[in-house]
Amino acid sequence: MPDQNNNNEFEEQKEEVEKVETSGVESTKEDSDDDYEKICFICRRPESVAGKMIELPNHICVCNDCMQKSFDAMNSGQIDYSQLMNMPGVQVMNMADLENMIPKQQKVKKKKEGEERTPLVDINNLPAPHKIKAKLDEYVVGQEYAKKAMSVAVYNHYKRVATDTMDDIEIEKSNMLMIGPTGSGKTYLVKTLARILDVPLAITDATSLTEAGYIGDDIESVVSKLLAAADNDVEKAEQGIIFIDEIDKIAKKKNSSQRDVSGESVQQGMLKLLEGSDVEVPVGANSKNAMVPLTTINTKNILFICGGAFPDLENIIKERLTKQSSIGFGADLKDRFNGDKDLLSKVTTEDLRSFGMIPEFLGRLPIVFTLKGLDKDMYIKILKEPKNAILKQYQKLLALDEVDLEFDEGALEAIAEKAMKKDTGARALRAIIEEFMLDIMYEIPKDDSIGRVVITKAYIEGNGGPVITLRGQDVPRLS
Numbered sequence: 001m002p003d004q005n006n007n008n009e010f011e012e013q014k015e016e017v018e019k020v021e022t023s024g025v026e027s028t029k030e031d032s033d034d035d036y037e038k039i040c041f042i043c044r045r046p047e048s049v050a051g052k053m054i055e056l057p058n059h060i061c062v063c064n065d066c067m068q069k070s071f072d073a074m075n076s077g078q079i080d081y082s083q084l085m086n087m088p089g090v091q092v093m094n095m096a097d098l099e100n101m102i103p104k105q106q107k108v109k110k111k112k113e114g115e116e117r118t119p120l121v122d123i124n125n126l127p128a129p130h131k132i133k134a135k136l137d138e139y140v141v142g143q144e145y146a147k148k149a150m151s152v153a154v155y156n157h158y159k160r161v162a163t164d165t166m167d168d169i170e171i172e173k174s175n176m177l178m179i180g181p182t183g184s185g186k187t188y189l190v191k192t193l194a195r196i197l198d199v200p201l202a203i204t205d206a207t208s209l210t211e212a213g214y215i216g217d218d219i220e221s222v223v224s225k226l227l228a229a230a231d232n233d234v235e236k237a238e239q240g241i242i243f244i245d246e247i248d249k250i251a252k253k254k255n256s257s258q259r260d261v262s263g264e265s266v267q268q269g270m271l272k273l274l275e276g277s278d279v280e281v282p283v284g285a286n287s288k289n290a291m292v293p294l295t296t297i298n299t300k301n302i303l304f305i306c307g308g309a310f311p312d313l314e315n316i317i318k319e320r321l322t323k324q325s326s327i328g329f330g331a332d333l334k335d336r337f338n339g340d341k342d343l344l345s346k347v348t349t350e351d352l353r354s355f356g357m358i359p360e361f362l363g364r365l366p367i368v369f370t371l372k373g374l375d376k377d378m379y380i381k382i383l384k385e386p387k388n389a390i391l392k393q394y395q396k397l398l399a400l401d402e403v404d405l406e407f408d409e410g411a412l413e414a415i416a417e418k419a420m421k422k423d424t425g426a427r428a429l430r431a432i433i434e435e436f437m438l439d440i441m442y443e444i445p446k447d448d449s450i451g452r453v454v455i456t457k458a459y460i461e462g463n464g465g466p467v468i469t470l471r472g473q474d475v476p477r478l479s
Contacts, residue, residue, distance in 0.1 A: 157174045245307050454467040
Protein backbone atom coordinates (compact mmCIF):
# COMPACT_ATOMS: atom_id res chain seq x y z
CA MET A 1 0.00 0.00 0.00
CA PRO A 2 2.71 2.57 0.87
CA ASP A 3 4.39 1.84 -2.48
CA GLN A 4 1.11 2.46 -4.33
CA ASN A 5 0.63 5.81 -2.50
CA ASN A 6 4.16 6.83 -3.40
CA ASN A 7 3.54 5.95 -7.05
CA ASN A 8 0.34 8.04 -7.09
CA GLU A 9 2.14 11.02 -5.55
CA PHE A 10 4.95 10.65 -8.10
CA GLU A 11 2.45 10.60 -11.00
CA GLU A 12 0.69 13.73 -9.67
CA GLN A 13 4.00 15.59 -9.34
CA LYS A 14 4.97 14.52 -12.87
CA GLU A 15 1.68 15.86 -14.26
CA GLU A 16 2.20 19.20 -12.48
CA VAL A 17 5.74 19.52 -13.88
CA GLU A 18 4.47 18.76 -17.42
CA LYS A 19 1.73 21.40 -17.03
CA VAL A 20 4.29 24.02 -15.96
CA GLU A 21 6.60 23.10 -18.86
CA THR A 22 3.85 23.28 -21.49
CA SER A 23 2.53 26.56 -20.10
CA GLY A 24 6.10 27.92 -20.21
CA VAL A 25 6.43 26.96 -23.88
CA GLU A 26 3.08 28.59 -24.70
CA SER A 27 3.96 31.81 -22.85
CA THR A 28 7.33 31.97 -24.66
CA LYS A 29 5.56 31.56 -28.00
CA GLU A 30 3.05 34.28 -27.10
CA ASP A 31 5.87 36.63 -26.07
CA SER A 32 7.69 36.08 -29.37
CA ASP A 33 4.48 36.69 -31.31
CA ASP A 34 3.82 39.93 -29.40
CA ASP A 35 6.46 41.72 -31.49
CA TYR A 36 4.53 41.02 -34.72
CA GLU A 37 1.15 42.24 -35.92
CA LYS A 38 -1.72 39.76 -35.97
CA ILE A 39 -2.86 38.84 -39.49
CA CYS A 40 -6.38 37.84 -40.47
CA PHE A 41 -6.39 34.19 -41.51
CA ILE A 42 -9.02 34.81 -44.22
CA CYS A 43 -8.23 38.18 -45.87
CA ARG A 44 -4.54 38.33 -44.82
CA ARG A 45 -4.77 41.99 -43.75
CA PRO A 46 -2.56 43.01 -40.80
CA GLU A 47 -3.99 44.35 -37.56
CA SER A 48 -2.97 47.95 -38.38
CA VAL A 49 -5.22 47.86 -41.48
CA ALA A 50 -8.11 45.56 -40.52
CA GLY A 51 -8.51 46.65 -36.89
CA LYS A 52 -8.76 44.55 -33.75
CA MET A 53 -8.71 40.80 -34.35
CA ILE A 54 -10.89 38.03 -32.91
CA GLU A 55 -8.60 35.32 -31.54
CA LEU A 56 -9.58 31.70 -32.12
CA PRO A 57 -7.93 28.58 -30.67
CA ASN A 58 -4.43 27.61 -31.89
CA HIS A 59 -3.33 31.25 -32.39
CA ILE A 60 -5.67 31.85 -35.36
CA CYS A 61 -6.96 35.40 -35.80
CA VAL A 62 -9.91 36.65 -37.86
CA CYS A 63 -10.86 40.30 -38.40
CA ASN A 64 -14.35 41.61 -37.61
CA ASP A 65 -15.24 42.03 -41.30
CA CYS A 66 -14.42 38.44 -42.24
CA MET A 67 -16.15 37.07 -39.13
CA GLN A 68 -19.32 39.03 -39.95
CA LYS A 69 -19.24 37.87 -43.57
CA SER A 70 -18.86 34.27 -42.38
CA PHE A 71 -21.90 34.57 -40.09
CA ASP A 72 -23.95 36.23 -42.88
CA ALA A 73 -23.05 33.43 -45.31
CA MET A 74 -24.02 30.76 -42.78
CA ASN A 75 -27.35 32.42 -41.93
CA SER A 76 -28.44 33.16 -45.48
CA GLY A 77 -27.11 29.97 -47.10
CA GLN A 78 -29.10 26.89 -48.14
CA ILE A 79 -26.82 24.38 -46.36
CA ASP A 80 -27.98 22.85 -43.08
CA TYR A 81 -24.71 22.83 -41.14
CA SER A 82 -26.21 20.64 -38.41
CA GLN A 83 -26.53 17.80 -40.96
CA LEU A 84 -23.12 18.43 -42.50
CA MET A 85 -21.20 16.41 -39.91
CA ASN A 86 -23.21 13.26 -40.66
CA MET A 87 -22.73 13.40 -44.43
CA PRO A 88 -20.50 10.64 -45.89
CA GLY A 89 -17.04 11.79 -47.02
CA VAL A 90 -17.03 15.02 -44.94
CA GLN A 91 -13.94 15.39 -42.77
CA VAL A 92 -13.78 17.54 -39.66
CA MET A 93 -11.29 20.39 -40.01
CA ASN A 94 -8.52 20.20 -37.43
CA MET A 95 -7.83 23.73 -36.12
CA ALA A 96 -4.34 22.74 -34.98
CA ASP A 97 -3.33 22.23 -38.62
CA LEU A 98 -4.12 25.88 -39.37
CA GLU A 99 -1.78 27.31 -36.74
CA ASN A 100 1.27 27.56 -39.01
CA MET A 101 -0.57 28.41 -42.25
CA ILE A 102 0.70 32.03 -42.12
CA PRO A 103 4.52 31.86 -42.25
CA LYS A 104 6.57 34.16 -40.03
CA GLN A 105 8.12 35.99 -42.99
CA GLN A 106 4.64 37.35 -43.78
CA LYS A 107 4.18 38.91 -40.35
CA VAL A 108 4.96 42.60 -39.89
CA LYS A 109 6.60 43.89 -36.72
CA LYS A 110 4.38 46.13 -34.58
CA LYS A 111 4.94 49.84 -34.25
CA LYS A 112 5.26 50.46 -30.53
CA GLU A 113 2.76 53.00 -29.26
CA GLY A 114 4.10 56.23 -27.79
CA GLU A 115 7.68 55.47 -28.87
CA GLU A 116 9.36 58.17 -30.95
CA ARG A 117 10.88 57.25 -34.29
CA THR A 118 14.63 56.82 -33.81
CA PRO A 119 17.03 57.27 -36.73
CA LEU A 120 18.84 54.07 -37.70
CA VAL A 121 22.16 55.95 -37.98
CA ASP A 122 22.83 58.34 -35.09
CA ILE A 123 24.04 61.74 -36.36
CA ASN A 124 26.64 61.89 -33.56
CA ASN A 125 28.10 58.50 -34.53
CA LEU A 126 27.80 58.94 -38.31
CA PRO A 127 31.32 58.51 -39.79
CA ALA A 128 32.62 61.46 -41.81
CA PRO A 129 33.13 61.02 -45.59
CA HIS A 130 36.92 60.53 -45.25
CA LYS A 131 36.35 57.76 -42.68
CA ILE A 132 33.76 56.04 -44.91
CA LYS A 133 36.20 56.20 -47.83
CA ALA A 134 39.04 54.84 -45.65
CA LYS A 135 36.85 51.83 -44.79
CA LEU A 136 36.00 51.31 -48.47
CA ASP A 137 39.75 51.47 -49.29
CA GLU A 138 40.30 48.39 -47.09
CA TYR A 139 38.04 46.27 -49.30
CA VAL A 140 37.96 47.91 -52.76
CA VAL A 141 41.02 48.58 -54.92
CA GLY A 142 41.13 51.75 -57.04
CA GLN A 143 37.93 53.58 -58.10
CA GLU A 144 39.00 56.64 -56.06
CA TYR A 145 36.44 59.05 -57.54
CA ALA A 146 33.56 56.57 -57.14
CA LYS A 147 34.43 55.91 -53.47
CA LYS A 148 34.69 59.64 -52.78
CA ALA A 149 31.34 60.41 -54.46
CA MET A 150 29.58 57.57 -52.61
CA SER A 151 31.02 58.57 -49.23
CA VAL A 152 29.82 62.17 -49.54
CA ALA A 153 26.38 61.18 -50.89
CA VAL A 154 25.75 58.63 -48.13
CA TYR A 155 27.00 61.02 -45.43
CA ASN A 156 24.65 63.77 -46.62
CA HIS A 157 21.72 61.35 -46.96
CA TYR A 158 21.93 60.00 -43.42
CA LYS A 159 22.42 63.52 -42.01
CA ARG A 160 19.15 64.35 -43.76
CA VAL A 161 17.46 61.26 -42.28
CA ALA A 162 18.81 61.92 -38.77
CA THR A 163 17.75 65.58 -38.64
CA ASP A 164 14.48 64.79 -40.50
CA THR A 165 14.53 68.36 -41.89
CA MET A 166 13.81 70.12 -38.61
CA ASP A 167 13.54 73.56 -40.23
CA ASP A 168 11.98 75.08 -43.38
CA ILE A 169 14.89 74.09 -45.62
CA GLU A 170 14.15 70.61 -46.93
CA ILE A 171 17.19 68.64 -48.08
CA GLU A 172 16.55 66.56 -51.19
CA LYS A 173 17.52 62.91 -51.58
CA SER A 174 20.94 62.02 -52.97
CA ASN A 175 20.11 58.95 -55.06
CA MET A 176 23.01 57.68 -57.17
CA LEU A 177 23.65 56.22 -60.61
CA MET A 178 26.82 54.12 -61.02
CA ILE A 179 28.13 53.41 -64.51
CA GLY A 180 30.94 50.94 -65.04
CA PRO A 181 31.96 47.81 -66.94
CA THR A 182 31.10 44.39 -65.57
CA GLY A 183 33.31 43.21 -62.73
CA SER A 184 34.50 46.72 -61.80
CA GLY A 185 33.05 46.51 -58.27
CA LYS A 186 29.62 48.22 -58.36
CA THR A 187 27.75 45.67 -56.26
CA TYR A 188 30.72 45.08 -53.98
CA LEU A 189 30.98 48.81 -53.20
CA VAL A 190 27.33 48.97 -52.15
CA LYS A 191 27.57 45.81 -50.03
CA THR A 192 30.63 47.17 -48.23
CA LEU A 193 28.93 50.53 -47.69
CA ALA A 194 25.86 48.92 -46.08
CA ARG A 195 28.13 46.82 -43.84
CA ILE A 196 30.03 49.92 -42.68
CA LEU A 197 26.84 51.82 -41.79
CA ASP A 198 25.01 48.70 -40.48
CA VAL A 199 21.78 49.46 -42.35
CA PRO A 200 19.47 47.01 -44.16
CA LEU A 201 20.36 46.49 -47.82
CA ALA A 202 18.31 44.99 -50.64
CA ILE A 203 19.96 44.09 -53.96
CA THR A 204 17.65 43.48 -56.88
CA ASP A 205 17.96 43.05 -60.62
CA ALA A 206 16.12 45.39 -62.96
CA THR A 207 15.88 42.69 -65.66
CA SER A 208 13.08 40.91 -63.77
CA LEU A 209 10.95 44.05 -63.30
CA THR A 210 7.89 44.49 -65.51
CA GLU A 211 4.86 46.73 -65.70
CA ALA A 212 2.08 45.77 -63.27
CA GLY A 213 -0.11 42.96 -64.62
CA TYR A 214 2.60 41.18 -66.61
CA ILE A 215 4.71 38.13 -65.80
CA GLY A 216 7.69 39.18 -63.70
CA ASP A 217 8.27 41.15 -60.52
CA ASP A 218 6.16 44.21 -59.72
CA ILE A 219 8.03 47.45 -59.14
CA GLU A 220 6.95 47.42 -55.46
CA SER A 221 8.79 44.09 -54.99
CA VAL A 222 12.01 46.14 -54.83
CA VAL A 223 10.82 47.66 -51.53
CA SER A 224 9.42 44.28 -50.42
CA LYS A 225 12.95 42.81 -50.53
CA LEU A 226 14.22 45.64 -48.33
CA LEU A 227 11.43 44.95 -45.82
CA ALA A 228 12.52 41.29 -45.69
CA ALA A 229 16.16 42.38 -45.17
CA ALA A 230 15.00 44.56 -42.25
CA ASP A 231 13.31 41.55 -40.59
CA ASN A 232 9.85 42.92 -41.49
CA ASP A 233 10.46 46.04 -39.37
CA VAL A 234 8.83 48.89 -41.33
CA GLU A 235 10.67 51.72 -39.51
CA LYS A 236 14.03 50.05 -40.11
CA ALA A 237 13.25 49.41 -43.78
CA GLU A 238 12.27 53.06 -44.31
CA GLN A 239 15.89 54.06 -43.64
CA GLY A 240 17.68 51.37 -45.65
CA ILE A 241 19.49 51.19 -49.00
CA ILE A 242 18.16 49.65 -52.22
CA PHE A 243 20.62 48.76 -54.98
CA ILE A 244 19.05 48.15 -58.39
CA ASP A 245 21.56 46.44 -60.67
CA GLU A 246 21.40 46.15 -64.48
CA ILE A 247 19.46 49.42 -64.62
CA ASP A 248 20.50 49.81 -68.27
CA LYS A 249 18.21 46.87 -69.15
CA ILE A 250 15.08 49.01 -68.57
CA ALA A 251 16.15 51.58 -71.17
CA LYS A 252 13.59 52.63 -73.76
CA LYS A 253 13.58 50.12 -76.60
CA LYS A 254 14.32 51.58 -80.02
CA ASN A 255 12.38 50.54 -83.12
CA SER A 256 10.20 48.11 -81.20
CA SER A 257 6.73 47.34 -82.53
CA GLN A 258 5.70 45.38 -79.41
CA ARG A 259 4.46 46.84 -76.14
CA ASP A 260 7.47 47.84 -74.00
CA VAL A 261 6.46 46.27 -70.66
CA SER A 262 9.99 46.06 -69.24
CA GLY A 263 11.49 49.31 -70.50
CA GLU A 264 10.16 52.85 -70.37
CA SER A 265 7.03 51.82 -68.44
CA VAL A 266 9.20 50.43 -65.60
CA GLN A 267 11.14 53.69 -65.48
CA GLN A 268 7.83 55.58 -65.22
CA GLY A 269 6.65 53.26 -62.43
CA MET A 270 9.86 53.76 -60.44
CA LEU A 271 9.55 57.55 -60.35
CA LYS A 272 7.36 57.56 -57.25
CA LEU A 273 9.73 55.20 -55.42
CA LEU A 274 12.80 57.32 -56.15
CA GLU A 275 11.06 60.58 -55.26
CA GLY A 276 9.53 59.34 -52.01
CA SER A 277 5.93 58.26 -51.49
CA ASP A 278 3.75 55.80 -49.57
CA VAL A 279 3.61 52.48 -51.40
CA GLU A 280 1.74 49.30 -50.56
CA VAL A 281 4.12 46.37 -50.71
CA PRO A 282 3.52 42.61 -50.35
CA VAL A 283 5.07 41.07 -47.23
CA GLY A 284 7.17 37.98 -47.90
CA ALA A 285 6.36 37.81 -51.64
CA ASN A 286 7.38 39.43 -54.94
CA SER A 287 3.90 40.25 -56.21
CA LYS A 288 0.54 41.22 -54.79
CA ASN A 289 -2.12 38.55 -54.54
CA ALA A 290 -5.07 37.68 -52.34
CA MET A 291 -3.10 35.38 -50.06
CA VAL A 292 -0.28 37.82 -49.19
CA PRO A 293 -0.61 40.56 -46.54
CA LEU A 294 0.24 44.13 -47.59
CA THR A 295 1.87 46.91 -45.59
CA THR A 296 2.57 50.57 -46.34
CA ILE A 297 6.15 51.87 -46.57
CA ASN A 298 7.26 55.47 -47.10
CA THR A 299 10.27 55.64 -49.44
CA LYS A 300 11.19 59.24 -48.58
CA ASN A 301 14.25 58.22 -46.55
CA ILE A 302 15.27 55.13 -48.55
CA LEU A 303 18.52 55.66 -50.46
CA PHE A 304 18.36 54.30 -54.01
CA ILE A 305 21.57 53.37 -55.82
CA CYS A 306 21.27 52.26 -59.45
CA GLY A 307 24.07 50.57 -61.35
CA GLY A 308 24.65 49.29 -64.84
CA ALA A 309 27.31 48.47 -67.43
CA PHE A 310 25.54 50.50 -70.19
CA PRO A 311 27.07 48.69 -73.19
CA ASP A 312 27.51 50.85 -76.32
CA LEU A 313 27.32 54.02 -74.20
CA GLU A 314 30.95 54.69 -75.17
CA ASN A 315 29.93 54.85 -78.83
CA ILE A 316 27.24 57.43 -77.99
CA ILE A 317 29.82 59.54 -76.08
CA LYS A 318 32.32 59.18 -78.93
CA GLU A 319 29.72 60.26 -81.47
CA ARG A 320 28.90 63.39 -79.44
CA LEU A 321 32.56 64.31 -78.97
CA THR A 322 33.36 63.97 -82.70
CA LYS A 323 30.38 66.00 -83.92
CA GLN A 324 32.65 68.96 -84.72
CA SER A 325 33.48 69.75 -88.31
CA SER A 326 35.42 66.95 -89.97
CA ILE A 327 36.97 69.27 -92.57
CA GLY A 328 39.84 71.77 -92.04
CA PHE A 329 42.80 72.14 -89.70
CA GLY A 330 40.68 72.25 -86.50
CA ALA A 331 38.90 68.98 -87.31
CA ASP A 332 38.85 66.02 -84.90
CA LEU A 333 40.03 62.71 -86.23
CA LYS A 334 37.38 59.99 -86.27
CA ASP A 335 39.58 57.61 -84.27
CA ARG A 336 40.80 60.20 -81.76
CA PHE A 337 38.85 58.67 -78.85
CA ASN A 338 39.30 55.01 -79.80
CA GLY A 339 42.06 54.36 -77.27
CA ASP A 340 40.62 56.56 -74.50
CA LYS A 341 40.19 54.35 -71.41
CA ASP A 342 38.45 57.13 -69.47
CA LEU A 343 35.81 57.75 -72.13
CA LEU A 344 32.97 56.71 -69.79
CA SER A 345 33.91 59.47 -67.33
CA LYS A 346 32.90 62.05 -69.98
CA VAL A 347 29.26 60.88 -69.88
CA THR A 348 26.50 63.51 -69.70
CA THR A 349 22.74 63.38 -69.13
CA GLU A 350 22.23 63.82 -72.89
CA ASP A 351 24.24 60.66 -73.56
CA LEU A 352 22.09 58.68 -71.10
CA ARG A 353 18.93 60.04 -72.75
CA SER A 354 20.26 58.91 -76.12
CA PHE A 355 20.85 55.47 -74.58
CA GLY A 356 17.15 55.22 -73.65
CA MET A 357 16.77 56.57 -70.11
CA ILE A 358 13.88 59.03 -69.72
CA PRO A 359 14.67 62.54 -68.38
CA GLU A 360 12.26 62.24 -65.40
CA PHE A 361 14.12 59.12 -64.25
CA LEU A 362 17.56 60.72 -64.59
CA GLY A 363 16.32 63.81 -62.75
CA ARG A 364 15.71 61.68 -59.66
CA LEU A 365 19.29 60.35 -59.72
CA PRO A 366 21.25 63.59 -59.21
CA ILE A 367 24.63 61.95 -58.46
CA VAL A 368 26.12 60.21 -61.52
CA PHE A 369 29.63 58.76 -61.45
CA THR A 370 31.59 56.16 -63.39
CA LEU A 371 33.91 53.30 -62.46
CA LYS A 372 37.04 52.57 -64.45
CA GLY A 373 37.76 49.30 -66.18
CA LEU A 374 40.47 47.20 -64.53
CA ASP A 375 44.06 47.15 -65.80
CA LYS A 376 46.84 44.64 -65.06
CA ASP A 377 48.14 46.44 -61.94
CA MET A 378 44.62 46.67 -60.47
CA TYR A 379 44.07 42.94 -61.02
CA ILE A 380 47.28 42.15 -59.09
CA LYS A 381 46.25 44.50 -56.25
CA ILE A 382 42.77 42.91 -56.09
CA LEU A 383 44.42 39.49 -55.73
CA LYS A 384 46.47 40.37 -52.64
CA GLU A 385 45.62 43.77 -51.05
CA PRO A 386 41.95 43.87 -49.85
CA LYS A 387 41.06 42.57 -46.38
CA ASN A 388 39.30 39.55 -47.85
CA ALA A 389 41.46 39.17 -50.97
CA ILE A 390 41.15 35.88 -52.86
CA LEU A 391 44.74 34.84 -52.06
CA LYS A 392 44.18 35.48 -48.34
CA GLN A 393 41.10 33.26 -48.46
CA TYR A 394 43.07 30.34 -49.91
CA GLN A 395 45.96 30.94 -47.52
CA LYS A 396 43.52 30.70 -44.62
CA LEU A 397 41.99 27.49 -46.00
CA LEU A 398 45.40 25.82 -46.28
CA ALA A 399 46.54 27.22 -42.92
CA LEU A 400 43.80 25.08 -41.35
CA ASP A 401 45.73 22.09 -42.75
CA GLU A 402 48.96 23.65 -41.35
CA VAL A 403 50.29 24.39 -44.83
CA ASP A 404 51.75 27.74 -45.97
CA LEU A 405 50.63 28.97 -49.40
CA GLU A 406 52.55 31.55 -51.42
CA PHE A 407 52.19 33.05 -54.90
CA ASP A 408 55.31 34.51 -56.54
CA GLU A 409 55.07 37.78 -58.49
CA GLY A 410 55.33 36.02 -61.85
CA ALA A 411 52.31 33.86 -61.00
CA LEU A 412 50.26 36.93 -60.05
CA GLU A 413 51.12 38.63 -63.36
CA ALA A 414 50.18 35.49 -65.31
CA ILE A 415 46.82 35.27 -63.51
CA ALA A 416 46.15 38.98 -64.20
CA GLU A 417 46.91 38.50 -67.92
CA LYS A 418 44.53 35.55 -68.13
CA ALA A 419 41.81 37.59 -66.37
CA MET A 420 42.20 40.48 -68.82
CA LYS A 421 41.60 38.12 -71.74
CA LYS A 422 38.33 36.89 -70.20
CA ASP A 423 37.06 40.52 -70.05
CA THR A 424 34.65 39.85 -67.16
CA GLY A 425 36.38 42.01 -64.55
CA ALA A 426 37.37 40.86 -61.06
CA ARG A 427 35.00 37.88 -61.29
CA ALA A 428 37.45 36.22 -63.69
CA LEU A 429 40.15 36.05 -60.98
CA ARG A 430 38.17 33.67 -58.80
CA ALA A 431 37.42 31.35 -61.73
CA ILE A 432 41.10 31.20 -62.78
CA ILE A 433 42.42 30.53 -59.26
CA GLU A 434 39.72 27.90 -58.62
CA GLU A 435 40.92 26.09 -61.75
CA PHE A 436 44.60 26.02 -60.72
CA MET A 437 43.99 25.36 -57.02
CA LEU A 438 41.69 22.38 -57.59
CA ASP A 439 44.43 19.73 -57.76
CA ILE A 440 46.40 21.33 -54.91
CA MET A 441 43.37 21.47 -52.60
CA TYR A 442 42.64 17.82 -53.48
CA GLU A 443 46.16 16.40 -53.04
CA ILE A 444 47.50 18.30 -50.00
CA PRO A 445 45.19 16.72 -47.35
CA LYS A 446 46.48 13.29 -48.49
CA ASP A 447 50.07 14.00 -47.40
CA ASP A 448 50.71 15.25 -43.84
CA SER A 449 54.39 15.84 -44.58
CA ILE A 450 53.74 18.87 -46.86
CA GLY A 451 54.48 22.16 -45.09
CA ARG A 452 54.63 24.80 -47.84
CA VAL A 453 53.37 25.30 -51.40
CA VAL A 454 54.57 28.03 -53.78
CA ILE A 455 52.51 28.76 -56.93
CA THR A 456 54.87 29.68 -59.79
CA LYS A 457 54.44 31.41 -63.13
CA ALA A 458 55.37 28.15 -64.88
CA TYR A 459 52.47 26.35 -63.15
CA ILE A 460 49.96 29.04 -64.20
CA GLU A 461 51.23 28.98 -67.80
CA GLY A 462 51.14 25.16 -67.89
CA ASN A 463 54.94 24.70 -68.23
CA GLY A 464 55.64 23.30 -64.77
CA GLY A 465 54.22 22.61 -61.34
CA PRO A 466 54.04 24.24 -57.91
CA VAL A 467 57.07 24.13 -55.59
CA ILE A 468 56.31 21.95 -52.54
CA THR A 469 58.43 22.00 -49.37
CA LEU A 470 58.18 19.20 -46.80
CA ARG A 471 57.87 19.91 -43.08
CA GLY A 472 61.22 20.46 -41.34
CA GLN A 473 63.09 20.63 -44.67
CA ASP A 474 64.42 23.61 -46.55
CA VAL A 475 64.84 21.73 -49.83
CA PRO A 476 61.80 22.26 -52.09
CA ARG A 477 60.28 19.44 -54.09
CA LEU A 478 58.85 20.11 -57.55
CA SER A 479 55.39 18.65 -57.99
